[in-house]
Amino acid sequence: MTVAKRIDGKAKAAELAESITKQSAALLAEHGIKPGLAVVIIGEDPASQVYVRNKKRTAEACGFHSVQHTIAADTSQSDVLQLINDLNNDDAIHGILVQLPLPAHLDEQVITQAIKPSKDVDGFHFINIGKLTAGLTADAFVPCTPAGCMLMIEDEMGSDLSGKNAVVIGRSNIVGKPMASLLLQANATVTITHSRTKDLPQVVAAADIIVAAVGRPDMVKADWVKPGAVVIDVGINRVEKTVDGETKMGLTGDVDYDDVCTVAGAVTPVPGGVGPMTIILLMANTLRSARLNCGLKG
Numbered sequence: 140m141t142v143a144k145r146i147d148g149k150a151k152a153a154e155l156a157e158s159i160t161k162q163s164a165a166l167l168a169e170h171g172i173k174p175g176l177a178v179v180i181i182g183e184d185p186a187s188q189v190y191v192r193n194k195k196r197t198a199e200a201c202g203f204h205s206v207q208h209t210i211a212a213d214t215s216q217s218d219v220l221q222l223i224n225d226l227n228n229d230d231a232i233h234g235i236l237v238q239l240p241l242p243a244h245l246d247e248q249v250i251t252q253a254i255k256p257s258k259d260v261d262g263f264h265f266i267n268i269g270k271l272t273a274g275l276t277a278d279a280f281v282p283c284t285p286a287g288c289m290l291m292i293e294d295e296m297g298s299d300l301s302g303k304n305a306v307v308i309g310r311s312n313i314v315g316k317p318m319a320s321l322l323l324q325a326n327a328t329v330t331i332t333h334s335r336t337k338d339l340p341q342v343v344a345a346a347d348i349i350v351a352a353v354g355r356p357d358m359v360k361a362d363w364v365k366p367g368a369v370v371i372d373v374g375i376n377r378v379e380k381t382v383d384g385e386t387k388m389g390l391t392g393d394v395d396y397d398d399v400c401t402v403a404g405a406v407t408p409v410p411g412g413v414g415p416m417t418i419i420l421l422m423a424n425t426l427r428s429a430r431l432n433c434g435l436k437g
């Protein structure tokens with residue numbers, strides 16, 4: 140029986156963190172600039188609070204100027220837009236992130252589009268989406284999760300994916316669509332699948348690269364997977380897990396890891412795969428923004 144390689148996103152993120160920390164220190168020493176990241180969290184969604192805490196901790200560890208704005212769930216849209224406007228005009232801030240999801244009365248589109256494209260380190264502004272879709276990847280802020288997935292795919296398969304079939308499961312604006320753009324840019328033949336796709340296992344079976352971004356625990360099984368395929372699991376699902384007879388809440392991905400490992404060439408675990416890469420790519424985008432702001436190459 141084959142046992143797939145475990146792609147260690149945590150170790151790769153730690154390597155990248157070391158390089159970002161050094162570059163951040165050099166920017167401070169040579170140009171007097173600390174990369175500045177502002178994270179805005181609205182309301183009290185517990186998962187969002189964990190994500191924001193991790194982002195702040197990582198930003199500080201990289202030597203960044205890190206600011207968190209925690210605002211009440213019932214804050215008006217105009218007050219949120221005023222805060223974004225202040226951050227857009229704050230020279231100490233190079234990256235602005237508004238943690239999603241937002242409370243229902245706030246318009247996600249209006250709020251994400253209010254962030255200056257040059258500080259849009261999440262890559263959600265239409266200018267950055269347009270650049271990515273037009274193939275101007277080097278000039279865009281690319282959304283952090285697909286950018287992190289792409290680095291792991293490149294490690295396994297190189298940067299030219301000519302002749303490879305890639306199947307992305309999920310078509311969200313945050314993950315699925317930008318992931319497909321990046322794979323296409325690397326010359327892969329890309330299929331985007333979603334909840335309306337027919338015969339999903341059959342479509343997935345043709346893939347040399349599978350990226351699962353759905354939000355359904357353990358959905359992708361071994362018999363969907365071509366032998367040797369590289370499998371990237373973006374899903375984060377909270378489930379009950381029984382370990383040593385004790386049942387606790389734990390995390391699992393969209394890929395049935397143990398099952399798929401019997402067939403695939405390499406698989407990312409959950410946790411410890413895509414998650415840590417997403418956070419470090421946010422730092423990479425913020426550093427890039429600060430460097431561009433100093434007139435340096437990103």
Ligand code: NAD
Binds near residue numbers: 314
């Ligand atoms: P989303 O809900 O916006 O999109 C889910 C997509 O899955 C949709 O396009 C939908 O069509 C598709 N889908 C739903 N059921 C399906 C089915 N049965 N078969 C095929 N496709 C189906 O979600 P999202 O924001 O893209 O996130 C997806 C998952 O990734 C979630 O679990 C989320 O928590 C996780 N996520 C993880 C990270 C990270 O850093 N690791 C970042 C973002 C999202």
